[in-house]
Amino acid sequence: MTPEQLAELVDRYASALVLYARQWCACPEDVVQAAFLKLVRQRTPPTNLLPWLYRVVRHAAIDASRAARRRTRYEIAAAESAPQRFMPSYDPTGLDAQAAAAAIAELPAETREIIVAHIWGGLTFEQIAEAVGSSAATCYRRYAAGLDVLRQKLGVDRTAHQP
Amino acid sequence: MTPPSHPPPPPEPDPLAIALAKLDPAPHNLDWNVLMFEAGRASKFRALWFWRITAWVCALVACGLAYAYLSR
Numbered sequence: 025m026t027p028e029q030l031a032e033l034v035d036r037y038a039s040a041l042v043l044y045a046r047q048w049c050a051c052p053e054d055v056v057q058a059a060f061l062k063l064v065r066q067r068t069p070p071t072n073l074l075p076w077l078y079r080v081v082r083h084a085a086i087d088a089s090r091a092a093r094r095r096t097r098y099e100i101a102a103a104e105s106a107p108q109r110f111m112p113s114y115d116p117t118g119l120d121a122q123a124a125a126a127a128i129a130e131l132p133a134e135t136r137e138i139i140v141a142h143i144w145g146g147l148t149f150e151q152i153a154e155a156v157g158s159s160a161a162t163c164y165r166r167y168a169a170g171l172d173v174l175r176q177k178l179g180v181d182r183t184a185h186q187p
Numbered sequence: 188m189t190p191p192s193h194p195p196p197p198p199e200p201d202p203l204a205i206a207l208a209k210l211d212p213a214p215h216n217l218d219w220n221v222l223m224f225e226a227g228r229a230s231k232f233r234a235l236w237f238w239r240i241t242a243w244v245c246a247l248v249a250c251g252l253a254y255a256y257l258s259r
Binding site for chain 2: 025027030031034038039040041042043053056057060061064065109110111118119121124139142143144171174175178180
């Protein structure tokens with residue numbers, strides 16, 4: 025892998041991967057960096073690169089959160105008060121970034137990771153299923169249920185865009 | 188004669204999903220210099236170990252030859 029290829033991957037996927045990893049650990053940047061380094065060490069690039077990256081990041085983030093829990097609860101508190109997940113939104117007609125982040129943080133982990141991977145990571149449900157070790161149908165079901173919960177928390181009408 | 192079956196139209200995107208997608212994730216704070224340095228080192232991992240092992244073998248051979256020469 026050339027430095028240019030690595031740079032392109034980092035530019036394209038790093039922000040979404042950090043958002044994905046932040047669900048579990050207080051050091052998402054370290055986890056994502058380690059994932060890219062693991063990718064560089066591969067003799068042949070993975071066939072499905074994006075699900076591979078998300079799977080590696082997921083496992084590393086969960087391992088990091090387990091290690092942090094074993095050491096101290098301080099880092100758990102740091103993860104809960106982590107830096108903002110989204111850029112501030114200046115669109116008055118759009119969602120409030122802080123409210124959306126808080127609502128997403130309250131979702132169950134298995135639902136939250138699917139929503140983050142699909143909406144901001146751009147993964148299909150088949151790719152998400154491959155990354156988390158589940159089925160596409162289960163992933164879609166959790167995704168739909170998670171959106172319903174968010175819709176209630178954020179007060180967004182299901183038919184908001186219909187006349 | 189059966190009429191041609193048309194695939195069902197894709198479901199309309201969820202308005203909430205569209206609104207959420209408009210939120211930009213916070214920029215990553217990856218240390219670019221550290222990442223590229225470590226990536227360069229990782230990409231040469233096998234080559235580095237090959238030359239380290241080669242150097243050790245050559246050193247051992249040299250020590251063995253030196254011992255054989257000095258002890259004759």
